[in-house]
Amino acid sequence: MATKIHAAPAASTGDLALPRSWRWRDPLLQYGIALACLLLVAAPILPIVYQSFIDRPIYEDGQALTLVNYANLVGAPEFREVLGNTLLFAFLSTVISQVVGLVTAILVGRTDVPWRRFFGDALLWTLFVSHLVLALGWVIMYGPSGYITGYVMQLTGGQPWNLYTIPGLSIAAGLSLAPLTYLYCIASATQQDPALEEAARVAGAGPFRILFSVTIPLLRPALVYSTILNFVIALEMLAMPLFLGGPVGLRFFTTFLYEQGFEAPVKDYGLVGAAAVVLLIVITLLVLLQNRLLRNAQRFVTVGGKASRPRLLRLGRLRWAAFAFLLLYFVFGTGAVILGLVLRAFTSFLSPLVPLVDTLTWDNWTFIFSYPVYVRSIVNTLEIALVGGALGTVFIALVALLVHRSRWRWRRQLEFVALYPRAIPGILVGLGAFYAVTLMPFLGGLRNTIWILVLIYIMRYLPTGFGAVAPTLMQIGQDLDRAARTAGADWWTTCRRILAGLIRPALLSCFAILFIHFIKEYSAAVFLYAPGSEVMGTVMLSFWAQGEAGPVAALAVLQILVVAVFVVVTRKLFKVKIYG
């Protein structure tokens, strides 16, 4: 390495000095982002909490603080019923989801069951479908006058089952939640160190012994985590309890809030507020518990592959029994439900007593594409998903950059705020935002537009998007931004010019996940949509009640199609990762 002589005196820094930059820019942006996040999350919660402690509707004058709402709630004759139903439903559906999720994860992840690749993918499909749509499918197929119910009735002569009971509802919900359990368990099942099982094998343990003494105990963190997750989802689920419990007068926390806060002609605002706060506290405690349990268990739950696959358990003769189980679960748990919607969307009437060919029609489709409310809901939903998904991705990226890529003082607290919406049921997000818009005149412009929905959707899915961006951000070496900082870039420039380019794949994933959720979302919109700002979910919800089963089914099928096409395209074209 010969050295050449260059004239580069150190004193000549003059012309290369840093431009006098505005030193307040970073702090201003940082406080601005954090404040926006805080407002977004707090705006729906505070009015609800406040409403629960005052003696009249939040928009009326002369309010006085009181505890009477809580007393009324506890004293209300339906409170016990609501509480009991909710707990029983959440418990049963969680048990079902955990058992089914665990068994399917072990079969697909750790055994030589036939078609395991197919099932590995197919069992996740229901995750892309909203609970509202699944509920409709369950009613169409398994409800008291359902298609499959009717068939079985023809064969046996009597009513074979009743979906409109708490156990029936729990089966429908449990099977819809099982894929989440499956997702968490499969991730840790396929990542298990094969050496652990090999060791047991060498020690003389048989395959089933290994399963119960090594494999399943190692899945415990994933099970604990998904148990609480599913319990929380069951507590805050609206559509299934509404459609499957509503017709027979079964009431749950969310349907109670929906009826009292939305449908009732004379609304008891205080009571609704108190019930909402109780639900909020219960779920907050559960999420805190989950965080605590997860803190030590995180490494078990991470999604991502390991090069060496553990050896698969040989099922022997049970192989085909296991296959039959998976196939039945898939055909009747997912396939039939979706098929029911498709059949209903293309028929004028669906009954086993009438041959299908006689009822086939395009009417439902021509109807939803000609009737303005339906068209608007489709356009609005797509617009919210596209624009909201993009805005949400940008906002989530900013928050994540501030939390994980700055030395800002309150970054830990900000992370807590950003993740808190996990504990807020969708219906409460909507209710709270409804109060907030009513209270704050300067938000009036948002009222009755899709932009209020964009805001609360982003708020609701902050934690989900954050989860897609944060791990990638944390994997990038600190030196890369430190190098930019010493070279003269402030925090904001570093984020824009260096980090943004490095996290692009994660941003695409974040957008994809937000898009799917925004298409599916309905519960947060219930209290907020108005003529002009309908979305697919709310239209399905209200028109189903009015008996428009055909067009609603067509809309549901359309929703599934939109998501399916989007998932396939983003996976193929952009190699975007959604779920694993």
Next chain:
Amino acid sequence: MAEVVLRDLVRRYGEVVAVDRVSLTVADREFVTLLGPSGCGKSTTLAAIAGLERPTSGFLAVGGETFFDSRKQVFVEAEHRNLGLVFQSYALWPHKTVQENVAFPLQLRRIARNKQKELIHEALALVEMESFADRYPSQLSGGQQQRVALARTLVYKPKVLLLDEPLSNLDAKLRDRARTWLRHLQREVGITTIYVTHDQTEALSLSDRIAVMSKGRIAQLGTPHEIYERPADPFVADFIGTSNFFTGEVMEQASGRLVLRLADEQTITVEGGDGMARGSRATLAVRPERIHVGGGTAGSLLKGRITERAYMGARWLYTVEVGGQAVRVETEADLASGEVALGLPERDVAVFPAPAAG
């Protein structure tokens, strides 16, 4: 003029004191090395100078401008300091080409496009990487990445060059060449440089002065020669090169000489040890190559026994047992195992008060 002044700089992480009251003045164009074992606080000190870590307390100024002063609540962010830092990991931005990496600091400085080109060319020529301008960092070898990192830092002519173990990811051969090259480069550019390493060879061959660090503090500050020949304490004596330590009781200290009695009653006479009281305990540090096998020079003779011998090419390394203690001796002489006399010179021996209790 870019003089670097650190005064009583402290950086705590909770209970851990990573940097403990470090005071240091680096003159304009001087090359100073922070040398010490891993975890002694070198990187933290460097990051504090760069502005990437906010010190807990103390004072820091570069070129007369105060960058940190805990008493006046002054803290200048890294991006406003105009210093250059080369990372051990090189920290090249993987999504930018070599040229784009080097251009980034210039873009931040709003340099005109044709001037940018000129400066980029100049910087890449300086590190002999012009022909790699369009490559991505992942397409370069470690040594090439290290030079690009240097070009990216030198391109904006920072006031001070800070280097954090820049050679430690290179293989041994390359490291030797890069060291020579780096020294030439620093002389040529004439930039004040603070260099961090745990490798004493690098420190000794590169630096104008070395600050040896231990547990967050500067144990000794001096020229390479001073550090090697007159270590300030047993830690420095042991960390720089290797030393044999003899601990015993001071028999006598007068007219610049000290007589030490070892546990096995043998005595050693050396220069130094001023102010050590008779009866106190002292430690001597002697370099393996300064011990004469078979006696031969003015000084003390110790009786010992060769227990191990290893040929190192041109020289032999012997382990000699003296009074139950193993002593390393380096010499050209080929000796058989067995009894041997060791001559300890009176000079070139460092004398310290013995560390308390052990």
